[in-house]
Amino acid sequence: MRTPQNESLTPTIERGRAGEKSPERRCILTGRHGERAELIRLAISPPGLDGRSEVLPDPRARAPGRGAWLGVTRAELEAAMDKGQLKSALARAFKSAPPYVPEDLAAQIETGLLRTLTDRLGLEMRSGKLILGSERIAEHARGGVLAALYHASDASDGGSAKLDQAWRVGMDREGSGEGGTRLPLDRAALSVALGRDNVVHLALVDHAAAKRVDQALTRLLHYRNASADIREGASAAEAT
Template structure:
């Protein structure tokens, strides 16, 4: 029998508004507290080099920054980044890569691709316009995603259907463009011509949209100029490991 998460009570193991993602940290660039889902943790590697801590588990002091590339570049350009990090790390014994912003952007892209791969293997991400429309018609979709280079006519049709279905359910079904082109999505997901996608599980939609918001916040909505090839992505996929608690 087919199931629909909207008709089933939430699992007691995953209460809304609880857990790590609902906690807040203070951004060292703005001084303002914000949910961890909108922040990026920086930490020191074994050789004292500043790097993004995607697992949020590396030992030692961490420094949290807002996922905002314009803010990051402005602070770095004014020479205030090192000082902010020195205060967070309680010392100056670290090296700051000149291309840290680019490394963070690449890591965010890899993390989203890895996340989509996990959800696909778990059966919570479906691919293809026909399957997305079919799932929408059954009220089973919690978020719709399109490749950055998706044709407007195809994505607009699906988005219109998502809005209509959402209205009938009395809720919003997010529909977003991913700032990654179809070639990179296809390479990461092992499927040719990945353009339209849908998340058919509420928890999966929350996880993916959180990673998408970070990527869009730091890199903008346009696809990066240096989107990885299939070989490059496969070689670097292990560089951004997802927390063990999120593996399926």
């Protein structure tokens, strides 16, 4: 996956211990290998009354049993479904009769990836690692203690620029042009996800939390093939 302009070259997928890579998996459509954390897992349901199993997205990779892995964008998946390639690949992966593939599988996967991202943000907030409010974020940013800075998709350029500048000052990177990451979520969606009113900007003060959020975000953007359009800056987490 190409690194957009102004985006950190530091790998954004979370590792286990220092130097360790997560286990690799093989995309059933392309045959390419990738780290487990980068791919999307599919699972199959138990057979129904008709004896058929159904393919289900498993964005958190927690469903029991054998899984199949995808490393493609939504457009590539939809093309494979139209050509019948996905059904054949699933039959080989699960070593069974072709499971039932719902017509909206591609949409289900995107919904699941988006939910994983919003759930992760909520978890980090409840654990005290995510902070809200422009003044509070700016104070932490100028102090150089932010691990990541994010803006809603409909945040004003002026408000985002002020926080980006505070972050650059705190990180001693003035003139770099780096800044926070614009999320694929508007303020309404962020407000619902975090249970707060008018969430426009948010930040993380823990580097491990920032990596967890960035992992969920990276997988969603790769699936949407939207990295170059959405990710406008490098977060502090990516630059460390």
